[in-house]
Amino acid sequence: MHIAIFSESYPPVTNGVAVSVSTLRRELLQQGHRVTVVTARHPQAPAQEEDVIRVPSFTWLFAPDYPLPQPRPLPQLHRFFRENRVDVIHVQIPFLLGVIGLRMGRRYGIPVVAHYHTLYDCYLHYAPVLPQGVLRALLWWHLRRFYRRTQATIVPSHFACRYLQRHGVQSRAVEVIPTGVEFHPLVVDRARARARYGLPPESPILVYVGRLAREKNLNLLLEMLPPVHRQVPDILLWLVGGGNAEEFLRRQVQQRGLLQTVRLQGRVPHEHISEVYSAADLFVFPSVTETQGLVLWEAQAHGLPCVVVNEGGAPESVRDGVDGILVPNNAEAFAQAVIRLLQDESLRQQMGQNALRAPRRTPREMAQQVLEVYRRVSQRTGGPIGG
Numbered sequence: 001m002h003i004a005i006f007s008e009s010y011p012p013v014t015n016g017v018a019v020s021v022s023t024l025r026r027e028l029l030q031q032g033h034r035v036t037v038v039t040a041r042h043p044q045a046p047a048q049e050e051d052v053i054r055v056p057s058f059t060w061l062f063a064p065d066y067p068l069p070q071p072r073p074l075p076q077l078h079r080f081f082r083e084n085r086v087d088v089i090h091v092q093i094p095f096l097l098g099v100i101g102l103r104m105g106r107r108y109g110i111p112v113v114a115h116y117h118t119l120y121d122c123y124l125h126y127a128p129v130l131p132q133g134v135l136r137a138l139l140w141w142h143l144r145r146f147y148r149r150t151q152a153t154i155v156p157s158h159f160a161c162r163y164l165q166r167h168g169v170q171s172r173a174v175e176v177i178p179t180g181v182e183f184h185p186l187v188v189d190r191a192r193a194r195a196r197y198g199l200p201p202e203s204p205i206l207v208y209v210g211r212l213a214r215e216k217n218l219n220l221l222l223e224m225l226p227p228v229h230r231q232v233p234d235i236l237l238w239l240v241g242g243g244n245a246e247e248f249l250r251r252q253v254q255q256r257g258l259l260q261t262v263r264l265q266g267r268v269p270h271e272h273i274s275e276v277y278s279a280a281d282l283f284v285f286p287s288v289t290e291t292q293g294l295v296l297w298e299a300q301a302h303g304l305p306c307v308v309v310n311e312g313g314a315p316e317s318v319r320d321g322v323d324g325i326l327v328p329n330n331a332e333a334f335a336q337a338v339i340r341l342l343q344d345e346s347l348r349q350q351m352g353q354n355a356l357r358a359p360r361r362t363p364r365e366m367a368q369q370v371l372e373v374y375r376r377v378s379q380r381t382g383g384p385i386g387g
Contacts, residue, residue: 001374002034002085004110006101007092010039010052013066015211016294017117020156020179021092027180027367036084038077038097040069053080055097063126063244069096081108088113088374094120094146102149111377114150114171116160119312122215122289140167147171151377154370156292157313163291175373178316180366181297188278197265199279203234204342207280207304209273210287210295212243212264217309220286222252222262223331224338229261231339237284240276242267277302281348282341288329290314300324300358305351307337323355 005025009017025035040057055074057067081104089112091101098114105112120143124135147153147164153171155161156178164174194201210216221237228235239249239262246264253262268276277283283299283306293314296306300317306324308314318324325337341348 001087001371001378002036003028003088003090003374004036004038004081004086004101004104005090005092006038006097008040008066008068008095008097009093010037012042012044015066016179016292017092019294020115020117023179023181023363024367024370027363028371031364031367031371033371036080036086038101040067040097042067053077060126065244069100071096074100077104078107081110086110087378090370090374091115091150092117094143098146102146111151111380112149113152113154113373113377114147116147116153116155116164117291119160119163119289119291125214140169143167144169151380152373154373157316159313159316160291173373173376175369177366177369177373178292178361179294180361180363181294181301182363183298183301183360185277185302186274188275190278193275193279196275197279199238199263200234200236203236204232204282205236205238205280206282206284206338207238207240207276207299208284208286209240209268209276209299210285212239212241212246212249214245214248215287215289216243216245217286217288217329218245218249219252220309220329220331220334221284222249222256222258224335225258225261226256227332227335228338228342232342235261235342237262238265238276238280239263240265240268273298274302277304280304282307282338283324284334284338285309285314286329286334287314288312293317296324297358297360300355301360303352303356305341305348305355307334307341309334319354319358323351323358 007021009015010021011018028035036051038053041054056070058070060068089101089105089110091098092115102112121136124132147169152173154175154177158176161174161176283304285308288309288311291313296317306318308318308326309329310326311329315326320326327333327337
């Protein structure tokens with residue numbers, strides 16, 4: 001098949017959607033399909049990219065790390081669709097490029113599959129152009145209209161499916177397909193990993209890996225730390241990642257008197273991420289706005305038990321009491337779970353072993369399910385099916 005993927009988020013952008021898109025594309029290519037990605041121009045993108053169409057973009061004041069496509073006619077896309085046979089259009093984000101993808105599908109008679117990756121109503125603070133209530137109403141009006149016009153919608157979790165249904169979003173078919181993760185952890189010596197990052201050799205370390213952003217609920221980790229510190233005096237919370245909340249968190253750490261207890265590492269290249277997990281004892285994840293939470297599978301692949309807030313889609317990646325603990329969204333409950341695992345070494349080690357054996361969807365399995373969706377919508381709409 002020839003699939004055209006429309007997505008504002010694509011490397012060198014770094015977020016969960018970009019990971020999902022690049023993973024899917026790589027697997028489809030390995031299985032012999034052709035994939036063309038339509039995305040926004042990025043100053044750090046390679047000069048030459050095979051089957052990648054980058055359209056003119058602009059920088060959004062409130063999210064400068066994510067160039068957005070300019071809302072103007074794109075003759076290069078019309079030329080591409082006139083000159084190439086495309087079996088399916090797969091739109092990843094239901095806004096600028098997503099709308100363009102829908103229009104191209106209708107113009108050229110190509111079925112459109114849409115993805116729902118993100119709880120967009122939890123990100124409205126990035127667009128403070130109207131009152132939040134007005135923005136929320138407009139958002140859900142648009143999402144209901146957008147997904148109703150597609151031939152199928154893919155969501156990464158059962159939570160995401162229920163979330164759309166709760167807000168009246170309907171599609172002709174909704175498929176739950178988690179993003180697959182193919183992760184082969186490097187064997188890294190714990191002492192060497194700690195020494196590389198200047199971490200204390202014996203202290204218990206809680207690690208969070210991900211974006212540092214308001215919607216990640218990271219204040220909860222700072223709030224739960226004092227009661228943990230009273231029980232485990234040499235505890236260290238290690239925040240690994242970057243984002244627009246980094247400076248805010250640095251100020252919070254100082255104001256709360258946590259300079260000796262919290263380390264903000266900044267971004268770590270993904271090729272070194274095994275060192276990060278190998279240096280830690282527990283993975284802590286407070287976010288309530290995930291539709292899946294891919295980073296949890298990474299942590300489990302390194303044998304780390306996870307303490308996770310029991311909201312959003314992230315809990316579907318954790319077996320409560322088996323390879324992690326799910327807790328309510330409050331500091332006291334989170335602290336008690338952390339203390340329990342730090343003080344019970346046998347339980348922590350058993351959960352770590354269970355985490356290594358936790359079931360995880362592979363990219364190949366994900367791609368096979370997505371291809372089945374492509375084939376079904378092509379057959380229903382009478383579109384051509386390639387090899």
